[in-house]
Amino acid sequence: MQRRPERDLARVAAVDAAALERDALAALAEAETADDVERVRVEYLGRKSALKLALREVRDRETGIALNTLRETLEAAIDAREAELSRAELDRRLTEERVDVTMPGERALRGHLHLITQIRREFEDIFLGLGYTVVDGREVETTRYNFDALNFPPGHPSRSPLQTLFLDDETVLRTETSPAQIRTMEAQEPPVYMVSLGRVYRRDTPDATHSPTFHQAEGLAVDEGITLADLLGTLDYLCKQLFGSDRKTDFRTHHFPFTEPSVEAYVSCHLCDGSGCTVCRHSGWIEVGGSGMVDPNLFEFVGYDPERYTGFAFGWGLERIAVLRHGIPDLRELWRNDPRLLGQF
Ligand code: DAH
Numbered sequence: 001m002q003r004r005p006e007r008d009l010a011r012v013a014a015v016d017a018a019a020l021e022r023d024a025l026a027a028l029a030e031a032e033t034a035d036d037v038e039r040v041r042v043e044y045l046g047r048k049s050a051l052k053l054a055l056r057e058v059r060d061r062e063t064g065i066a067l068n069t070l071r072e073t074l075e076a077a078i079d080a081r082e083a084e085l086s087r088a089e090l091d092r093r094l095t096e097e098r099v100d101v102t103m104p105g106e107r108a109l110r111g112h113l114h115l116i117t118q119i120r121r122e123f124e125d126i127f128l129g130l131g132y133t134v135v136d137g138r139e140v141e142t143t144r145y146n147f148d149a150l151n152f153p154p155g156h157p158s159r160s161p162l163q164t165l166f167l168d169d170e171t172v173l174r175t176e177t178s179p180a181q182i183r184t185m186e187a188q189e190p191p192v193y194m195v196s197l198g199r200v201y202r203r204d205t206p207d208a209t210h211s212p213t214f215h216q217a218e219g220l221a222v223d224e225g226i227t228l229a230d231l232l233g234t235l236d237y238l239c240k241q242l243f244g245s246d247r248k249t250d251f252r253t254h255h256f257p258f259t260e261p262s263v264e265a266y267v268s269c270h271l272c273d274g275s276g277c278t279v280c281r282h283s284g285w286i287e288v289g290g291s292g293m294v295d296p297n298l299f300e301f302v303g304y305d306p307e308r309y310t311g312f313a314f315g316w317g318l319e320r321i322a323v324l325r326h327g328i329p330d331l332r333e334l335w336r337n338d339p340r341l342l343g344q345f
Contacts, residue, residue: 015054017070020044024074028081034089037082044074115326115345116215116334119242119318120197123217126241130234132193132219137180139199143170145179150258151297165201165212173201177218178258178315181294184220185302190309191223197318208330215318220294222304222311228293231263231312235291239267242321248274250285259292259313271327279327286324289316 024044031037043049051071058064113121124134147159157163158175165173180196197217204210221230236249248268256262265288269280276282291314296306319331326345328334333341 015050017066020051021070021073025077028077031081034085037078041078115322116318119321123197126238127195132195135180135184135194135196137177137196137198139174141172141174141179143172145182146172146174149182149301150178151295152257163203165203175202176200176315177216180218181220181313182302185304190304193221195219206332211331217316217318219314220311222309224309226310226312231291235265235314243267243270243325254290256290256292258295258298260295262292265289265291279324289314
């Protein structure tokens with residue numbers, strides 16, 4: 001064992017219990033954290049503290065009792081301060097970190113189907129309800145199905161690369177869903193009651209009413225004894241389903257290569273109820289899409305007997321329905337994908 005230096009002994013001998021207690025309690029009172037308390041413990045009760053050194057050197061009973069009492073007092077005071085601080089810390093955390101279950105939560109943005117997808121499904125449901133089937137078409141088509149089979153004459157402007165996106169001389173991105181009519185008729189005998197919906201492509205510059213890609217809904221009914229009245233009745237029903245049961249419909253002649261006669265459908269404006277507004281351009285009517293009686297040339301192309309069968313067809317734009325029905329001023333808004341707009345539908 002190493003001998004303790006004389007001056008340590010001198011300090012031990014000089015330990016003043018009352019002063020030590022006063023200093024320790026004062027330091028404790030100033031301690032504000034668990035670390036502070038620990039420093040006080042080391043200073044006043046640690047192995048090298050004046051008290052511990054003095055205790056080791058005790059010779060007489062009274063000093064022993066006095067110093068041990070002091071040790072117990074300091075231990076108790078330190079434990080008490082520690083408990084007090086940890087209670088205060090707990091209180092602080094309970095107040096500061098409290099979860100107020102009555103506070104309104106942060107609403108998580110929840111996605112839903114895009115308006116065009118909703119209208120597409122609505123359209124399909126309307127026709128499924130009428131006994132039609134839904135068929136898929138191809139987005140990449142041959143010029144034979146996109147133009148020839150649909151009775152587009154040679155030199156028709158739609159055949160120009162200025163209007164249509166060509167992949168090669170004989171392959172295009174379909175400009176309309178109508179080729180699905182031909183493929184369906186080729187694949188089955190009449191009667192045919194089908195709709196086909198999807199994306200189409202045109203070489204258009206985007207503006208408020210044009211987009212190089214948009215969606216169409218194609219319909220075809222071929223059977224014995226189908227007349228123009230069936231077409232008008234079906235489209236009248238469709239308009240009322242899409243725009244409201246008190247809408248009126250009107251049909252005006254038009255021209256498409258694949259229908260004869262061709263008809264453009266109009267619905268009375270649902271926004272102004274026919275009195276005139278910007279959506280209907282003050283005419284009271286909005287044009288919703290093309291249609292007509294299937295040209296017999298199409299039946300010849302697919303091998304149907306044009307003497308026996310007649311049919312009607314229609315092709316409507318889904319973006320157009322969305323824009324008209326919901327008063328969206330610019331169809332490009334539909335594809336900007338701003339949730340503040342899309343979230344409204
Ligand atoms: N294909 C036409 C277009 O893109 C729309 C259309 C009109 C489709 C009359 C038809 C129809 O089936 O009969 O403008």
